[in-house]
Amino acid sequence: MKISNATAGCCKVDRVVSAVEGLPSLEAVNRDLQQRFTGVHPDRDDGMGVRRIAEYLNKWTLKTLVGSTGGDVHQPDIETLYTDLTTQREPVSPESAGLLNRAGLSAERAREYLVSHTTVHKHLRDHIEVDTRSANRAAPRERTNELKDEMAQKIAYHINGGTDLGPPDEEIEVNVSVSLECPACGTSTNADRVFARGSLCDCEE
Numbered sequence: 001m002k003i004s005n006a007t008a009g010c011c012k013v014d015r016v017v018s019a020v021e022g023l024p025s026l027e028a029v030n031r032d033l034q035q036r037f038t039g040v041h042p043d044r045d046d047g048m049g050v051r052r053i054a055e056y057l058n059k060w061t062l063k064t065l066v067g068s069t070g071g072d073v074h075q076p077d078i079e080t081l082y083t084d085l086t087t088q089r090e091p092v093s094p095e096s097a098g099l100l101n102r103a104g105l106s107a108e109r110a111r112e113y114l115v116s117h118t119t120v121h122k123h124l125r126d127h128i129e130v131d132t133r134s135a136n137r138a139a140p141r142e143r144t145n146e147l148k149d150e151m152a153q154k155i156a157y158h159i160n161g162g163t164d165l166g167p168p169d170e171e172i173e174v175n176v177s178v179s180l181e182c183p184a185c186g187t188s189t190n191a192d193r194v195f196a197r198g199s200l201c202d203c204e205e
């Protein structure tokens with residue numbers, strides 16, 4: 001079956017998911033992608049953008065293709081394989097060639113299973129009706145604050161276990177601050193301030 005030319009399904013995402021034995025149902029994959037996109041996935045991989053979702057799905061596909069033949073599949077090898085395939089590296093690295101061999105695929109054939117971020121964007125927006133303009137995402141301000149607290153707690157846990165200077169006499173308080181940079185002028189501003197005034201900076205861009 002040629003993935004890129006098949007006609008069944010809502011789009012290439014559907015066709016790939018149906019063609020790869022070992023991937024869950026389209027419904028389950030959709031739920032996973034949607035949760036990752038909106039930032040509510042239990043892995044807490046927060047609000048991945050469309051490009052990262054596409055990458056994630058592609059690596060999942062490759063891992064499943066390679067893994068379906070049995071044996072361990074290591075994520076770093078999949079990362080390398082993905083890079084080799086997407087940078088059109090010819091010939092692929094020996095490690096990647098080994099993985100492809102295991103899956104019984106040529107590099108060219110494996111590339112047919114990869115979806116573009118444009119496809120994923122359309123799929124999220126039109127086929128599973130995720131609001132890709134991000135209205136469904138957790139409010140950025142709240143989510144940023146939650147993540148800051150979470151990060152502070154995690155750092156405090158390690159710091160209070162002892163530093164290079166030895167264990168602290170009293171619990172050390174950790175504060176995390178986040179700054180956002182304006183892509184136009186490069187000004188970096190504290191996120192609290194950005195959310196409070198509703199703009200990144202005062203430049204004209």
Ligand SMILES: [Zn+2]
Nearest residue numbers: 010011123127
């Ligand atoms: Zn679709």
Ligand SMILES: [Zn+2]
Nearest residue numbers: 182185201203
């Ligand atoms: Zn600016």
